[in-house]
Amino acid sequence: MDESLILLIILSLSLGAGCWLIFIWAVKKRQFDDTEKPKHRMLDDD
Numbered sequence: 001m002d003e004s005l006i007l008l009i010i011l012s013l014s015l016g017a018g019c020w021l022i023f024i025w026a027v028k029k030r031q032f033d034d035t036e037k038p039k040h041r042m043l044d045d046d
Contacts, residue, residue, distance in 0.1 A: 026032065
């Protein structure tokens with residue numbers, strides 16, 4: 001009983017840390033900067 005609980009806690013912490021690292025990587029790669037500009041760019045007349 002205790003071993004499975006410890007295993008599940010370690011598994012959930014590692015999955016949470018992995019998701020957090022992927023989010024930090026995406027922010028550093030500027031994935032979330034501006035989502036509105038590209039769809040309005042095609043309407044601009046240059």
